[in-house]
Amino acid sequence: MKRCPACGEVKPREEFSKAGYCHPCNNRKGREYSKANREICNAARRRRRQANPGKARAEDKRARELKRTRDPQAFYAKQYERTKRWRARHPEKVREILQRSYDRNRSPFGYELRQAMRLLEKLRKEIANAKEQDRGSSQPVV
Numbered sequence: 309m310k311r312c313p314a315c316g317e318v319k320p321r322e323e324f325s326k327a328g329y330c331h332p333c334n335n336r337k338g339r340e341y342s343k344a345n346r347e348i349c350n351a352a353r354r355r356r357r358q359a360n361p362g363k364a365r366a367e368d369k370r371a372r373e374l375k376r377t378r379d380p381q382a383f384y385a386k387q388y389e390r391t392k393r394w395r396a397r398h399p400e401k402v403r404e405i406l407q408r409s410y411d412r413n414r415s416p417f418g419y420e421l422r423q424a425m426r427l428l429e430k431l432r433k434e435i436a437n438a439k440e441q442d443r444g445s446s447q448p449v450v
């Protein structure tokens with residue numbers, strides 16, 4: 309058992325951090341420190357992330373996932389707002405994207421052409437199969 313110098317409570321040794329405080333006190337002190345030393349902590353965080361971009365990405369992903377599962381409605385609402393803002397800021401890109409999908413789907417003969425290509429591909433396969441079967445059956449007979 310050990311006594312925490314911050315809160316004065318006596319707790320088992322495994323409930324203490326390396327710094328010598330109990331976990332709740334250590335967490336609180338950490339929060340207080342980073343609040344009081346914003347610039348230092350932000351810079352340190354930036355350095356850590358720059359040194360290990362893979363880990364930073366993984367952390368971001370985990371944080372996003374947590375937000376999404378904790379409050380999906382808020383998460384998707386925010387995402388929607390972000391998309392709306394992006395669209396307002398990039399009207400030319402929105403037009404380009406819409407135009408591209410329009411061209412893909414509605415170009416003259418686009419649909420008919422795709423249908424014809426599909427039919428052609430199907431026939432080509434059928435012919436190849438028929439030839440394959442022909443070759444197989446014509447050899448052993450005679």
Ligand SMILES: [Zn+2]
Binds near residue numbers: 313315317334
């Ligand atoms: Zn404590």
